[in-house]
Amino acid sequence: MSEIEIGRLLRSGTTGFVVGCKVNQLNAPSFGAMVRVPLEQNYEVYGLIYDIHIEDDGLVRQLITAEDVPEEVLRDNRENRNVPVEIGVLALGYTHGEGVFHLLPPRPPLSLDAIYLCSPGEVANFTGKGFGYFRQILRDRDKPLEELLAAHLRQARGAQVDVGNEGWFEDAVKELITLMRDDYQALINILSAVSEI
Amino acid sequence: MLNPERNHVENEMSVQNMPMKNEEQKPIGYIVGGGLKANLQARLTVPAQTVQEGAFVVVESGNWLFYGLVTDLQLGSTDPRFADEQTEDRLPSHLAKLLHGQTLFTNLEVMAALMMEQGPDPLAEPEAYNEWFQKVLDEQIRPEPVKTVPQHHAEVRLARAGDIAEIFGKEGERSFFRIGDTIEGGHPVCVDLDKLVQRSSGIFGATGTGKSFLTRVILAGLIKRDKTAVLIFDMHNEYGPDDTASDTGMRVPGLKGKFPSKVRMVGLGRGATIRGKSPDYTLEIAESDIKPEDVMMLAQELNLRETTPTTLEALRASFHEAWFHEFKHMRTNAYNFDEEGKRYPAPDSVEAWANEAGVHPGAAEALHSKLRRLFNAPYIVEQPAANALQQMIDNLDNGQHVVLSFGKHETDLDYLFVSNLLTRRIRDVWEHRTNNFRSGHQGASEPRPLVIVVEEAHKLLNREMASQTTFSTIAREMRKYYVTLLVIDQRPSQIYDEVMSQLGTRITGWLGDSDDIQSVLTGLAGRDALRGMLAHLQPKEEVLMLGWGVPMPIVVHSRRYDEVFWEELLGDKCRRSSEEILDELGF
Numbered sequence A: 001m002s003e004i005e006i007g008r009l010l011r012s013g014t015t016g017f018v019v020g021c022k023v024n025q026l027n028a029p030s031f032g033a034m035v036r037v038p039l040e041q042n043y044e045v046y047g048l049i050y051d052i053h054i055e056d057d058g059l060v061r062q063l064i065t066a067e068d069v070p071e072e073v074l075r076d077n078r079e080n081r082n083v084p085v086e087i088g089v090l091a092l093g094y095t096h097g098e099g100v101f102h103l104l105p106p107r108p109p110l111s112l113d114a115i116y117l118c119s120p121g122e123v124a125n126f127t128g129k130g131f132g133y134f135r136q137i138l139r140d141r142d143k144p145l146e147e148l149l150a151a152h153l154r155q156a157r158g159a160q161v162d163v164g165n166e167g168w169f170e171d172a173v174k175e176l177i178t179l180m181r182d183d184y185q186a187l188i189n190i191l192s193a194v195s196e197i
Numbered sequence B: 001m002l003n004p005e006r007n008h009v010e011n012e013m014s015v016q017n018m019p020m021k022n023e024e025q026k027p028i029g030y031i032v033g034g035g036l037k038a039n040l041q042a043r044l045t046v047p048a049q050t051v052q053e054g055a056f057v058v059v060e061s062g063n064w065l066f067y068g069l070v071t072d073l074q075l076g077s078t079d080p081r082f083a084d085e086q087t088e089d090r091l092p093s094h095l096a097k098l099l100h101g102q103t104l105f106t107n108l109e110v111m112a113a114l115m116m117e118q119g120p121d122p123l124a125e126p127e128a129y130n131e132w133f134q135k136v137l138d139e140q141i142r143p144e145p146v147k148t149v150p151q152h153h154a155e156v157r158l159a160r161a162g163d164i165a166e167i168f169g170k171e172g173e174r175s176f177f178r179i180g181d182t183i184e185g186g187h188p189v190c191v192d193l194d195k196l197v198q199r200s201s202g203i204f205g206a207t208g209t210g211k212s213f214l215t216r217v218i219l220a221g222l223i224k225r226d227k228t229a230v231l232i233f234d235m236h237n238e239y240g241p242d243d244t245a246s247d248t249g250m251r252v253p254g255l256k257g258k259f260p261s262k263v264r265m266v267g268l269g270r271g272a273t274i275r276g277k278s279p280d281y282t283l284e285i286a287e288s289d290i291k292p293e294d295v296m297m298l299a300q301e302l303n304l305r306e307t308t309p310t311t312l313e314a315l316r317a318s319f320h321e322a323w324f325h326e327f328k329h330m331r332t333n334a335y336n337f338d339e340e341g342k343r344y345p346a347p348d349s350v351e352a353w354a355n356e357a358g359v360h361p362g363a364a365e366a367l368h369s370k371l372r373r374l375f376n377a378p379y380i381v382e383q384p385a386a387n388a389l390q391q392m393i394d395n396l397d398n399g400q401h402v403v404l405s406f407g408k409h410e411t412d413l414d415y416l417f418v419s420n421l422l423t424r425r426i427r428d429v430w431e432h433r434t435n436n437f438r439s440g441h442q443g444a445s446e447p448r449p450l451v452i453v454v455e456e457a458h459k460l461l462n463r464e465m466a467s468q469t470t471f472s473t474i475a476r477e478m479r480k481y482y483v484t485l486l487v488i489d490q491r492p493s494q495i496y497d498e499v500m501s502q503l504g505t506r507i508t509g510w511l512g513d514s515d516d517i518q519s520v521l522t523g524l525a526g527r528d529a530l531r532g533m534l535a536h537l538q539p540k541e542e543v544l545m546l547g548w549g550v551p552m553p554i555v556v557h558s559r560r561y562d563e564v565f566w567e568e569l570l571g572d573k574c575r576r577s578s579e580e581i582l583d584e585l586g587f
Helices: A058-065 A071-079 A120-127 A134-139 A145-162 A168-180 A184-194 B004-017 B080-084 B093-103 B126-137 B161-168 B211-225 B292-296 B308-329 B350-357 B361-370 B388-397 B412-438 B470-477 B514-520 B527-535 B563-575 B578-585
Strands: A005-012 A016-021 A034-038 A043-053 A085-096 A099-101 A114-117 B027-033 B040-044 B056-061 B064-077 B104-117 B155-158 B176-182 B188-192 B201-204 B229-234 B263-268 B281-283 B335-337 B343-345 B401-405 B450-454 B483-489 B505-508 B542-547 B554-558
Touching: A005 A085, A016 A043, A034 A120, A034 A145, A043 A145, A058 A071, A085 A120, A085 A134, A120 A145, A134 A145, A134 A168, A145 A168, A145 A184, A168 A184, A168 B093, A184 B093, B027 B056, B027 B104, B040 B056, B040 B064, B056 B104, B056 B161, B064 B080, B064 B161, B064 B527, B080 B093, B093 B104, B104 B527, B161 B188, B176 B211, B201 B211, B201 B514, B211 B229, B211 B450, B211 B483, B211 B554, B211 B563, B229 B388, B229 B412, B263 B388, B281 B388, B292 B308, B292 B412, B308 B350, B308 B361, B343 B350, B350 B361, B388 B401, B388 B412, B401 B412, B412 B450, B412 B470, B412 B483, B450 B470, B470 B483, B514 B527, B527 B542
Parallel strands: B201 B483, B201 B505, B229 B401, B229 B450, B263 B281, B263 B401, B450 B483
Antiparallel strands: A005 A016, A005 A114, A016 A085, A034 A043, A034 A114, A043 A085, A085 A099, B027 B040, B027 B155, B040 B104, B056 B064, B056 B155, B064 B104, B176 B188, B176 B554, B335 B343, B505 B542, B542 B554
């Protein structure tokens, strides 16, 4: 089980949540990576990072407009920020014991719950039970779906190949085509993005 | 309840006779729509090239099997843009392939023709299977016309050899005779020879499509079967003697050579030879056998006038049976002069007879002139040397088959005149015998069924002639008098519709003319679907079988008429030495 903590929960809802993290934790998470949030009673909520957001604060604004700011000051303000880096996560489903459910979690995680990056084994386990979780990804067309799917498929393909499931990627693309074939332009955009990986 | 021994026997039989459940045949698609009036639509799950128009497919739906023909293949897409855009240029090949697999497809149009209840699995439910199979043996369960539709997503597969045998019969059993193989899979397709001859049938196809070869194959089957007498009017001398194929130059064995004791070759006219060989005997027509109707039938050929029937009737009234002989020997433009030098018609002249009979002399003279072609026919004689006609009838009665070769008398006039006259006479004999048999006359046996093979049938069965010739009567009355026709023609559109609609079985090769195609399909269900199939047949060796005599239409790669065919048909017999053949003939 991966124990790479990337931050703690800032706010959450049924369909997703926002994680706050320190700048020195920012090396681990990446766009499209899968994360998990352990809850009580053996539940774990799984999600997909769709946004990494760095808010400004008043001091940063002053520093940008100031002249001749020493390098140490800049580094200090970058690393010891008052406002955390915000990571947007899309809820994909949850596990309960051995069971994997591609459904929205029964309740969202609570504030300050720790968020962990999924290990390849966890990714393979969650994505190896069919493609029901594509529903959650494709629901919100405001998100950069093409890029998100391409990043996710890249990560998941690696994890599946590690466990010997060579055909997973092809099956995933077929499923996407089936789900999106009524929207020609969106599907072609997705496939164009996927062709980059 | 069946006893175990019987069960065992039936299971053995079932392995041989019934569709093999474990025979390899993967699904090629699934049903997505359609109905009874429109054809069924199936989504193809294999490359389109693996299925062709005319393929025999089976739809498995629940406990029923539906048998049908592929009548069309249509390209489709979930969105027209997937078809319009060449996405293979924009996407890597593996993604493009996946995209095309999900968004571009081929739909099959299947004309369902028959359905049959499927038996239970013999391994899982042996008792239920035996019960079902007993019903099949007892013919309680038979393929029946389609009265319902398969379920959505029912699997479609190409027919197995067992499916074909179930519908068309198994070669060698009863009267089933292999006429060719299916296009896909090459499974044997049989025709029921006994059923084929129960009604008149037709073999059609443009020139060079293998009509004559297919006819030879069927005739060989009928002669081997030996339940039906066959009389062939061999206009072009190609069925009896050995021949050379016009396209390949290969030697083509004739029926006489292969069935020396069964086939009688008859030549037309004294001293006739057929391809340099003497026939078994020759046929001459007695002048007294010719009736005015026989001449009327030649009205078009001889360009006879409207006055002809009156003149002929007067001739018959004057001379009865000898009318032809008397008329032939009358002189034209023959005059005598009286003492006063006045001209009057000679007593043996046409004009003298016309005046006496009250017929217009000009009309009689014209008729005499037009009948000159018949008067000069060497095969029409006053007293034939032998009663060849009776001999032909005896041959046909005694289990032999007759090929009447026209030899050098190949004109339409010879063909129309002789074939119609003989057919009329033979049919009269058969009609008489049938009536005797039906009315229970003592000693009257059931007449042997007779098939008369007519080439260039449109000359005898066209709209103008159909009402006058015996052939159309035979075609219409089916097997009432045990005589049916096997019509061979390349222009079926020239044959009278009413006759065409009476043809039970139609076997047709490629036809180019839309009228001919339309005509072959006269009176059949599913004409629209079959029309395209007929137009797309291979120009050689592919035929469409359809009509009453076959359970459902099917495209067949017709059997080749070669040494292999004869070996299969006759076994070692075809390799017999000439001594053995002579021995069989009693020499």
